[in-house]
Amino acid sequence: MSMYMTYLMLFGAILSEVAGTSFLKASNEFSRLTPSVLTVICYGFSFYILSIIVQAMPVGIVYAIWSGMGIVLISLIGWLVFRQALNWQTVVGLGLIIAGVAVVNLFSANIRH
Numbered sequence: 001m002s003m004y005m006t007y008l009m010l011f012g013a014i015l016s017e018v019a020g021t022s023f024l025k026a027s028n029e030f031s032r033l034t035p036s037v038l039t040v041i042c043y044g045f046s047f048y049i050l051s052i053i054v055q056a057m058p059v060g061i062v063y064a065i066w067s068g069m070g071i072v073l074i075s076l077i078g079w080l081v082f083r084q085a086l087n088w089q090t091v092v093g094l095g096l097i098i099a100g101v102a103v104v105n106l107f108s109a110n111i112r113h
Helices: 003-026 033-053 059-080 088-107
Strands: none
Touching (some): 003 059, 033 059, 059 088
């Protein structure tokens, strides 16, 4: 699998996880059927894609990118969609997460096994 395809799939896994987390909020503690089912489907799809990606990249790097970018994106969705507040400390922390993911990704000597 090409590195381009690997990153494209990773981006899909991140989007699927973010969608699942958004549906999780809408599921109202799994008391609403449709958002609950969508949560499980999105998480399952995300983990399935991750299981493919870890064949081409080290699991630590995959997880750092997936979880870091997922945190940033779901925080933005929480702010934009669910009207949750983001103070300056949170924004700085999210910036540090982005910087950390960039450092792990750019300077890892063994992105490929």
